[in-house]
Amino acid sequence: MMSIYSESGDFDSVEVSGDVLFSLKYDEHTQSLHVFIKQCNGLAYADASRLVSNPYVKCYLLPDKSRQSKRKTSIKKNTINPVYNETIKYSIVRSQLVNRALLISVWHNGRLSRNAFLGEVQVPLDCRDIELGYDSVLKQGFLVDDGYLFPSKAKNTKRKTDIVKKNLNPQYNSTFVYKELSLEQLREMCLELTVWDREAMLSNEFLGGVRLSSGKGKEEVELESVGEEISLWQKMMQYPDSWAEGTLPLRSSMGKTKGK
Helix, strand or coil, X not given: CECCCCCCCCXXXXXXXXXXXXXXXXXXXXXXXXXEEEEEECCCCCECCCCECCEEEEEEEECCCCCCCCEECCCCCCCCCCEEEEEEEEECCHHHHHHCEEEEEEEECCCCCCCEEEEEEEEECCCCCCCCEEEEECCCCCEEEEEEEECCCCHHHCEECCCECCCCCCCCCCCCCCCCCCHHHXXXXXXXXXXXXXXXXXXXXXXXXXXXXXXXXXXXXXXXXXXXHHHHHHHHHHCCCCCCCCCXXXXXXXXXXXXX
């Protein structure tokens, strides 16, 4: 979760740590988004000297931050590893989710003192597989990673991570999912991953990227993958149903498709 709360207010804050485990599900019958808050792990103590923390989770369905959008879990006393197993619901038409984001924040209930902010994570819903679960680290925001699957660079192939603020070594722990693709199709496709510095009032700044493919594609697109980019893609093709892990240097510019 982020270490700086996205809204001003009268509250204490601590050095953020830990993660929140949750899952999302859309109920077609009731036309509602279900947010299952399972647990948090390794949270910071609100009072480090007394090792006290009484955490609860608060959610908003952005851009609405009114009371009508606010949802809360129960408060778990004297723990930094709270288990909730609680479901938060929002009544919303599924088509409207593309313009929404889920803000999940964790707080210490101060009872006789001010509440303390323990971290937050923002989850864009425009490209999420709503039926998946997520384990999101409480992190420091502003870097964002974009993903496209070529040769189609349509909006429905675009995926984004959460934003990580004020950090040159961001950790995302995010999974992009592309469904109904065969190995044969992937032989002529390319996964482009780019990293951007998000500026609230300005244009985002390109920081670099990679292009994963076999290096050979259809005429309408130049895959332009090289070296380790090709090797990692071939490893993924060679061992389906397994993770192909690798560390790749970022390019300073990305190749362009033909005809543009």
